[in-house]
Amino acid sequence: MADFPSKVTTETSTPNYQNTHQGGNRLSGMTARVTTKMDVSFVRSIQGILMITEIVVGLFPWALIASTPYMPHAAYGWVMFVEVTLWLLTIILFFVLLFSVPRRLTVVPWALTVMMYTGVATLLYLTAFITNAATAYVFKGSYFFGHIGAAAFFGAALTLLYGASAYLSYLDWRGDGGNAATSTVPT
Numbered sequence: 001m002a003d004f005p006s007k008v009t010t011e012t013s014t015p016n017y018q019n020t021h022q023g024g025n026r027l028s029g030m031t032a033r034v035t036t037k038m039d040v041s042f043v044r045s046i047q048g049i050l051m052i053t054e055i056v057v058g059l060f061p062w063a064l065i066a067s068t069p070y071m072p073h074a075a076y077g078w079v080m081f082v083e084v085t086l087w088l089l090t091i092i093l094f095f096v097l098l099f100s101v102p103r104r105l106t107v108v109p110w111a112l113t114v115m116m117y118t119g120v121a122t123l124l125y126l127t128a129f130i131t132n133a134a135t136a137y138v139f140k141g142s143y144f145f146g147h148i149g150a151a152a153f154f155g156a157a158l159t160l161l162y163g164a165s166a167y168l169s170y171l172d173w174r175g176d177g178g179n180a181a182t183s184t185v186p187t
Contacts, residue, residue, distance in 0.1 A: 039100045047172075050165045051094050057157055058087040062143070064151040065128035068144040075135045082128040083155075086121050093117065115169035122162040 042048040062083035093114070096102070102110035122151035133152040139145040 019022050032171070037100060038098055041170060042097055042100075047165065047168050048094075048097070050161060050168070051090060054090050054158065054165065055087065055094060056089060056159050057154055057161065058083065059130075059153040061154040061158065064147045065132070066156070068139065073138055075131050079128045079132045079155075081126045086124060088115050089117070090121070101126075109170070111173040115166065115173045118162055118166035118169050120157060121187065122166050123153060125159040125162055 002037065043052070054117070062080055065076055065080055065083070071096065097114075102108070129152060132155050136148045136152060140149045
């Protein structure tokens with residue numbers, strides 16, 4: 001019996017890195033705390049992959065249009081506004097979801113917020129795509145016609161991507177987003 005310790009700790013969490021190592025490398029302690037707050041599983045989820053794809057593909061249309069002399073054509077002002085604004089908002093929303101802000105800020109109905117954002121973004125991208133495709137004739141015969149055509153193609157692709165995100169967000173909001181607890185409860 002002498003081998004049994006007099007005090008047993010049942011601590012299940014890891015102790016604070018700064019408290020266990022006196023001195024040492026403080027930068028590695030900071031990075032350990034930052035990486036634990038990121039939700040890496042979000043990046044691997046279908047919604048995360050769709051959002052990354054929306055960010056990457058979303059760069060192309062406005063970059064293509066910005067490389068043309070679109071200023072005299074008022075319709076492209078709307079297209080650029082939609083493209084750049086939604087691209088920036090998607091980047092912000094991606095980082096909000098990546099750093100698990102919804103878990104800490106529970107006052108906001110995040111499932112409804114993401115669903116509304118992606119639904120509105122789908123409609124806005126649809127209007128921007130139609131506007132871009134309908135006014136492409138202005139550049140017919142010029143060097144920039146291919147840029148405008150490619151921007152219209154990427155606008156259509158973004159409309160489909162945001163539509164898929166809106167549908168998945170709707171399923172998440174409705175509760176059918178793959179939650180095992182809601183699918184096993186008898187009705």
